[in-house]
Amino acid sequence: MGRFTLNRLLWVIPVMLGVILIVFTIDRFSPGDPVAAELGAGYTQEQYDAKKAELGLDKPFFVQLFNYVSKIITKGDLGNSYHTGLSVTASIAERFPVTLKLAIIAIVIAVGLGVPFGVISSTRQYSVADHAVTTFSLIFAAMPGFWLALMMIICFSIQLKLFPASGYKQWNCWVLPTLSAGLSFVATITRMTRSSMLDVVRQDFITTARAKGVNEGTVIRKHALRNALIPIITTIGFQFGILISGSVIVETIFNMPGMGSLMMTAINNKDYPVIEGCVLVLAFFICIINLITDLAYGIADPRIMAQYTKGKKAKMKEAVK
């Protein structure tokens, strides 16, 4: 298990290097000029050249890339923002917790509603409850995120005055953003849970468990749901990645200083160090989420855990048998 985890963590290094290369290249060759963005509409060629040199953009592409990578490796330094002059590492350190918290609460909401809905829907197929759950989840899946967020502000903030429309320091500031981010994913998790459960509940071992007189709740919880978890975990891991990297709309509408709004501003300003730093950090966390997802497979399915814990030779032997 430890070896598996270590192995996966080591794979993060080449992935990160690949991400750096891709993002760095796309940034440098995409339209738009960060020097012009900094100088504004009126500048002379001398001012332009001086600014370009100051930002280090006068050097050849590979020199810029080498400098960037070596700074990250030797000092853990993601550079300074062209626009604000602030350390990118410090900016991300300030903003990432907001995005992470938003994503975690949103995914908890999505899982907390999606999995029970899916279970209800599958165990009472074609019943009123099944139709109600499916309709409810599809409504939220069909709503564009920004529209749902705005409707929530109008309803719960302006009309009912229950929750604030912005902010991030008190608990009640998080209710609307996390709900609007989480509810969109309820449908996906519900549908995945439903279809996965329907596959499992028709299998012989479930019938056997029922024939043996096992309580129906235990049959569903311990036998059916557990065996249906693998695709659900995959979906949750995938959705969590989307929440971490795609929180810009929720952050913008609810005025939360997270990574999404930082990236949007950076993209508008062609602020290369911030864009690259954000993408790098997000890619790292996506790798970690994938690792956690893989480890969660092991918890859900003892057979997978056995594969993690056994050595390579044992696995080979097992495969031969």
Added chain:
Amino acid sequence: MKKLLAIALSLSIFLGLAACGSSGSGSSDSGSSQASSATGGDSTEPETLRVGTLDTTDTFDPCSNSGCGLGLMMVYDTVLKLNYDTMEVEPCIASAWNWVDDKTLELTIRDDVTFSNGDKLTPEDVLYSLSRFVYENDQFDPGYDNINYDESTIDGNQLTLVLNDVDAEFLNALSNDRWASVVDEEYVKANPDAWWDAPIGSGPYTCVENVDGSHSTYAVREDYWGDKPDAENVIINNYSESTTMIADFQNGDLDIVLDTPETDYLAAQNGDYGDGVQTKLFKTWDLLAVCLPSYTECFQDINVRKAISLALDTKAITNAVYGSLGQTADSILIDGCDFYSSIGVHDYDPDQAKELLKEAGYENGLDLKVVIPSTTTNDKCAEIVQAYLAKVGINLSIESYDFATAIPILMANGTDISIFGTGGGTYTAASITDTLGENCSNSGARISDSTFNGYLNAARTTLDEETRLDNYTKAAQWDFDNYWTLPISYAQAVDLYQSNISGVTGLVARAIDLTSVVIN
């Protein structure tokens, strides 16, 4: 093993959430003040002024701040100060001034001013603050590179500034509410990286916290040398979405919202945002214009320029772009700026425009391209201009890019027509015409004609007000007769504030003087 892993995962999630939570709750009270009033919890203390803006606060370095400047105006004092009601320059850090001759200005610096760290403000600090624009940041010059720093002298409290050239608007430059900010030389040199969160100024407030992309908070200085502002604390919340800002205003979580869209202005006037909500209109000091660059070959023919002018219904365009906040432009100088005089509005006559195009040899029409930095105003204006020009046979293709992409194209003569706001948001005739004259680095708006620039230079280099008025009027009339820059609109911007707020004043809607605001 399974249980251990499950516990470890749960623990890591819990710790992660706890860490996220502590990062927020440990600092300022801006979020809590917003939340509390929306939920009916603890109300914010009455002396706290809460302001919403769609701008950023940015750095407190006057040389490189690209935000709204609200923070600078609270933390720093300026050399001189503009009276927003009379538009006259008044004393501030300099208690008096005297022109020794056209190029020599004597300033008497107050000797009772201290910075928030206790350091005494000196004439050396004033000179250093101005010189930073030349020696430390040469990207932008508010007029301070005209100072001969070698010949300028300090004698006690007397600071004598010697100018290289006569500059009629030098006093205005010294009263600029962000660039003329006086910084503490000793502190800046010792703490070159403290601009973001620990700025030291002599202004009425100190910055308590500056969270990029979220908010900044300020506390009044008890030892401030001047009149103490009414609000003990100020919170400036930075929004990226106006709907959220207005929602907070409607909930009573904000006292003032700056530079709101026209729809909110109309809604507030209709009483949709509650009883007693007040509105205040400010000039934007921007001129929306269609500029016909001299490098576009067809514009060498005055008939083509005139045809384009006749093809555009400026009143209708103004109404479509700005609605009730717009005013049809009648000069290249902005209504309200010094030395403005109404020149006139070009007629709208598409039939005559077609005739002129025919005379110029374009009876089969003309294909032109406009490149614009994408903003709501620019995009809207370009589309309407495109529709009007199509009526006279001119096919205008629009290329709208983000700012960083559009600017290099514009600088490289990559647009046939320019559509943008000139004027730079400043109120002086010289600043406005700087964006059109021969020194303008934007070739799409530059008028290179020697007669036009002769008028501008004559106006700029004399202190005689009559001569200046005469020359600015001649320059505006010359442009009216020659159709290089076609003024379309002047715009206004609006601030909304709650019924218990008074004293809202300032030069522009996005950067009002928060030190004068009174909470009743």
